[in-house]
Amino acid sequence: MAERGGTSGTWWQRFTALPNNSARKTIIVTLTVALVCSVLVAGSAVLLKPLQIENKETARRSHIAALSHILEERYGSQIPITLEVRLIDLASGVVVTNVDPVSYDQRRAAADPARQVMVPADQDLAGLKTRAPWAVIYIARRAGRLEMVMLPVRGRGFGSMLYGYLALGADLEHVLGLSFHEHGETPGLGALIDSQDWKRRWRGKIIRDGGIIKLGVAPGPVDPSSELARYQVDALTGATWTGMGVTNLLHYWLGPHGFGPYLAKLREGV
């Protein structure tokens, strides 16, 4: 294609005089548009990041508050529920006391090659590959008595990582609530793990049957008269993979590589 751009005038006049289909103009227009667009995308992502992080944090807090609200529903609010934050060493189950739990970023630690712990492939039910060595958990007490333990759980769903909290009752044998504050599951299908109705179904489910973890999502509807109804909740229609993901992450985090050692210590202690 002939370059018919004039040779006189300013560079802008020479540029605008180029025929639209000339190679030079094509490249200049493409590069300019790409540059301007990437600056806009990068700029908005970087500038808005602090606000977005704050929003996620607020959402996480509200889910914790909603879980501890289960206790208020049960006992009324005469005696206030107090929340205690603890940092746990997952492998040994010991409470870490020399680090402030509030400042510990579990997600960053899981991604940091210097701190992360590899999850052995044969134990990696939740599809994590790595996890943080420590976990920030919440303990709810009422008049000094332990009533609820909230454990952060994480695992792969259908198309995204699910982040949530599993709330266990005082005997550490039954579930009080399970709630996911961050996920990217399909709206109307997998995203229903966040719906009130489904969350309520977890209340009162038993974790183990003689040492074997049976808690999880059933492959379909649960027959209320069957033996499994004590351990399983109904599947979500059209969200088989999300349900399997939830079951897997529960098995991982309640198992020996997750909170198993800590829960064993806690059970001895109380």
Added chain:
Amino acid sequence: MTDARTKDLLTPLFDSNPIMLQILGICSALAVTKTVATALTMSAAVICVLVLANTFVSLIRNHLPRHIRLIIQITIIATLVIVVDQVLRAVAYELSRQLSVFVGLIVTNCIILGRVEAFAMNNGVRASALDGLGNGLGYSWVLILVGGIRELLGTGKLLDVSILPTVAEGGWFEPLAIMLLAPSAFFIIGLLIWGLRSWKPGQKEAAEFAPQSVAREVEPQ
């Protein structure tokens, strides 16, 4: 505003509505109309993207190489959608969670590429912006109306304010569960199209074939 300008803005509202006449943008119209709040947010996002995409493309329309124009248009649209998505995540987190992927999918919304290619490529900046606004509003009123009907009949509420007291709350209204499922949006949009075409018969499409009449099957003796 001159008559031509007013026409750019008002024609897409009823005479050439993107959803009702052109049957575009149906996917999002089904997905985000469960409540008025999500319909409003989606509408605002689409209006922003549509107006800005039309404006920017119209600005550079005389210098767009023809064979890469679609790529440039999509790049501009995608950029605007990402920025809108980021803003929503920052200022309206809960709503952006409910809209989830559908804000990102505005990129593939045919209304936007359609207006950019059919209008902004051939018209001035101001006319293009108005055309974008008009089409955005045409999309929005359908979305908000469908969202309103679905939320009211599905939950008895509008914008979370109780209008029809439901049986569960001690009232008389039994919510229609189907209104919370996507098919109900199909029915409502279908009824709206029927209503609009009865009002403006010019929008009726010519029949593709004539139904065979039973009488002709009887052999003449």
